[in-house]
Amino acid sequence: MSTVLELKHITKVFPGVKSLDDVSLSLEKGEVHALIGENGAGKSTLMKVMAGIYIPEEGEIIYKEKSTHWKNPLQARVNGISVIHQELKLAGNLSIAENIMMGQSLPKNKFGFVDWSQINKRAKELLIEIGSDMDPKTIVSTLSVAQQQIVEIARALSIQADVIIMDEPSATLTDKEIDKLFELIRMLKQQDVAIVYVSHRMVEIFTISDRCTILRDGKYIATKLTKDTNEDELVRLMVGRELSYDHLQKEPFVGTGSPLLEATNFSNGKTVLNAHVNVYPGEIVGIAGLVGAGRSEFLHLIFSSDKAVSGEIKLNGEVISPKNPRNAISKGIAFVPESRKDQALFLELGVGENISSLTLKDFASMGWIN
Numbered sequence: 001m002s003t004v005l006e007l008k009h010i011t012k013v014f015p016g017v018k019s020l021d022d023v024s025l026s027l028e029k030g031e032v033h034a035l036i037g038e039n040g041a042g043k044s045t046l047m048k049v050m051a052g053i054y055i056p057e058e059g060e061i062i063y064k065e066k067s068t069h070w071k072n073p074l075q076a077r078v079n080g081i082s083v084i085h086q087e088l089k090l091a092g093n094l095s096i097a098e099n100i101m102m103g104q105s106l107p108k109n110k111f112g113f114v115d116w117s118q119i120n121k122r123a124k125e126l127l128i129e130i131g132s133d134m135d136p137k138t139i140v141s142t143l144s145v146a147q148q149q150i151v152e153i154a155r156a157l158s159i160q161a162d163v164i165i166m167d168e169p170s171a172t173l174t175d176k177e178i179d180k181l182f183e184l185i186r187m188l189k190q191q192d193v194a195i196v197y198v199s200h201r202m203v204e205i206f207t208i209s210d211r212c213t214i215l216r217d218g219k220y221i222a223t224k225l226t227k228d229t230n231e232d233e234l235v236r237l238m239v240g241r242e243l244s245y246d247h248l249q250k251e252p253f254v255g256t257g258s259p260l261l262e263a264t265n266f267s268n269g270k271t272v273l274n275a276h277v278n279v280y281p282g283e284i285v286g287i288a289g290l291v292g293a294g295r296s297e298f299l300h301l302i303f304s305s306d307k308a309v310s311g312e313i314k315l316n317g318e319v320i321s322p323k324n325p326r327n328a329i330s331k332g333i334a335f336v337p338e339s340r341k342d343q344a345l346f347l348e349l350g351v352g353e354n355i356s357s358l359t360l361k362d363f364a365s366m367g368w369i370n
Contacts, residue, residue, distance in 0.1 A: 002028065002029055003026050003027065003028055003029075003062075003065075004027055004028065004029050004063070004064060004162055004163060004194050005026070005027040005050065005061075005062070005063050005064075005081075005163055005194065006024075006025070006026045006027070006061070006062040006063075007023065007024055007025045007026075007046070007049065007050065007059065007060075007061055007062075008024050008059055008060045008061075008062065009022050009023070009024055009058060009059045009060065010022070010023045010024070010046065010049055010056045010058070010059035010061075011023075011056060011057050011058035011059055012042075012045055012049060012054055012056045012057060013057050018218055019042050019045040019218050020042045020045050020046055020049070020056070020218050021217075021218045021219050022058075022059075022219070022220065023042065023046060023059075023215065023218070023219065023220045024220055025046070025213050025220070025223070027163060027194045027196065028194060028210075029162075029192045029193075029194055030189045030190070030191075030192045030193070030194065031189070031194050031195070031210045031211065032185060032189060032195045032197050032208050032209045032210050033194070033195065033196050033197065033209065033210065033211050033212070033213065034197045034198075034199060034205045034208075034209035034211070034212035034213070034226070035047065035196055035197070035198045035212070035213055035215070036198075036199065036200070036205060036212055036213070036214055036215070036234065036238060037214055037215035037216055037221075037238055038216070038238055038239065040217070041215040041216050041217065041218065041238070042215045042217075042218040042219075043198050043215055044167065044198070045218075046215065047083070047165050047167060047196065047198060049061070050076075050081060050163070050165060050196065051070075051073055051076050051077075051081055051082075051083045051165060052070030052071070052072055052073045052074075052075055052076030052077075052081070053073050053083075055069075055070070055071075063079065063081075064162070074103070077103070077159060078159070080159065080160060080161050080162040080163060081161065081162070081163045081165070082155070082156035082159060082161040082163070082164050082165070083164075083165045083167070084149065084152045084153065084156065084164065084165065084166045084167065084169060085167050086167045086168040086169075086171055087341070088145070088148050088149065088152055089152075090140050090148055090151060090152065091140065092139070092140050092141035093139065093140075093141060094139070094140060095136065095137050095138060095139055095140065096123060096127070096134060096135070096136045096137070096138050096140060096143075096151050096154075097116075097119050097120045097122075097123035097124075097136035097137065098119070099140055099151055099155060100122075100123045100126060100136070100151060100154050100155045100158050101119050101122065101123065101155075101158060102155070104158065104159065106119060107119065107122075119136075120136045120137060122158070123136035123154065123158075124136050126154040126157050126158055127150070127154055129154075129157065130150065130153055130154060130157065130184050130187060131183070131184070131187070132147075132150050132154070134147060134150070134151075144177075145173065145177075146173050146174070146177035146180065146181070149169060149173075149181065150184070153184055153188075161193060162192075162193065162194060163193070163194045163195075163196070164188065164193055164194075164195050164196070165195075165196040165198070166185075166195060166196065166197050166198065167198045168198055168199060168200070169181060169197070169199075170199065170201065170204060174290060174292055175290070178204070182207065182208050185197075185208055186208075197209055202231045202234065202235075205226065205234070206226060206231070209226045210225070210226060211223055211224065211225055211226060212224055212226055212229070212234065214234065214237045214238055216237070216238060216239070216240055221237050221238075222237055253280075253283055255278075255280030255281075255283060256280070256281075257280070257281070258316075258317055259278040259279060259280050259314075260279055260280060260281045260315070260316060261277075261278070261279040261313070261314070261315060261333075262276075262277075262278050262279075262312075262313070262314040263275075263276055263277050263278075263302050263311065263312075263313050264276040264311065264312050264314075265310055265311055265312060266298060266301045266302065266308055266310065266311035267308065267309045267310045267311065268297060268301055268306060268307070268308055268309055269309045270297075271292070271293075271294040271297045272294045272297045272298050272301060274310075275294065275298045275301075277298075287299065296337070296338045299335065299337075300335075300337070302328075302333070303322075303325055303328050303333060303335040304322040304323060304324050304325055304327060304328050305324075305325050305335070305337075305343075315331055315332070315333070329358060
């Protein structure tokens, strides 16, 4: 293997915080290099430095044996560094082909118009290259998360990326979809593409990576050959001590009195069938299951943001029948959904406006908001 990307003594400072402190990392051709650490360790910041999203205060980036200073993400991308973010950056209202070719010089016909047949043909070739039979004319918003990741990988290949950075790529995938993702990664390795794989999941790290670099509190800790280490050692390096699980042992929760919330026989006719849950005062109930098991859908039914075919809610022993989220909120039921961007926040408004959006009447006089 030969080094394609090297970061030397990288330091990145935000107001009041040194996010990266003298961090170094090297990446080889045809390598899957896992980047691991606790939340706040600096993984995302280092990833963004590699991709030109952040410019470091100190340190050097050596790319293909040349000292480089990215001015912006586009410069890094044009030179062959592509990022697949945890929150996929696709235009949902455009086709697969348009997303794959976005940001590139588009082919033109003899009249000077965009040659859509050539764009679709090129996109189809890239999809076939990574083993996908998707129609390049398909609108991206109709795709599953796993299919959208395939589009992101095809887009990376369209610029002949030498380095692909994957940020928590398996976070919302099923086991079968993760297997497919790993097949694609192995295919990219055979093409000498170097991959940075950011993940918290130890099973994936030991399945797919060749080496792993550990960060802690913004500092470089170690780089290990994956085959020469184990989970206990990596966890110890991540947290800086031997980890004891004694503090996680809890006394069994015993609900006293009647349940605060009783949701029974909830169905939507598809993914949720006769689901129920009881929650006692002061209790935390975990809703567990694989992706696609119906966890989020069940909660949407309770909150009335999706329509239930059947189901009954009792709050403090009283049957309530919320017809919509406004009714549920008026009864004292709040919901923090899985997709914050799409279902919970007004991204174009400020923090204060978002926090007060459910209680605007408290800030209004004669219909005018103060």
